[in-house]
Amino acid sequence: MVDSTNLRAPVRSGLLARSARWERPAVAVLFDVPLATVEAQNAGRDRVVPAHIVREFHHQLPTAEQLHDEGWPTVHLASTLTSPTP
Template structure:
């Protein structure tokens, strides 16, 4: 596993809009009428998520895609987008034991069927699989979530 974050050179993508990239810290009007910097906008879901992701990456903004991404094809699409915009990528793998996931699920207001939980847990990739797919840096969440002694 590589040490430290992987970084690519920050040259703008080719194309007519590459010279018109706004500064990430410049306040602009948002769709909700606020003037907070757009870098604080939450990630959107639905059909516009791809164009929203591309817009952030094109502006060189740090962008977190919070999604389960159990399918290698979906993860490959995220890597391709980041490569297109010459942005670094990092995967965070929530390597939680199935028994812990099942216990947390049982305490939810809207419990997910046990067979679905088991199926999804079985689809989680390993850190080695993520590296083989092209993720240069993979952080395991388990050391981050253990209580201090």
């Protein structure tokens, strides 16, 4: 399992190659959170990330379609995931 924020396609392709090499499923979870929500959450942090960095990273997020085009067979949108019930 790899838990990583990968905004660059070449890094993601390396993860896909590892998945294939080790014969493990490749699943992407895309945190499709609106920029305004991210900015609001960032403002409430103890260590606030500079606004221009937040905007730049958000702008670099791939779409689900881009991830599929790169070869990710499964892409989950965080906005559609539900929490398990206790």
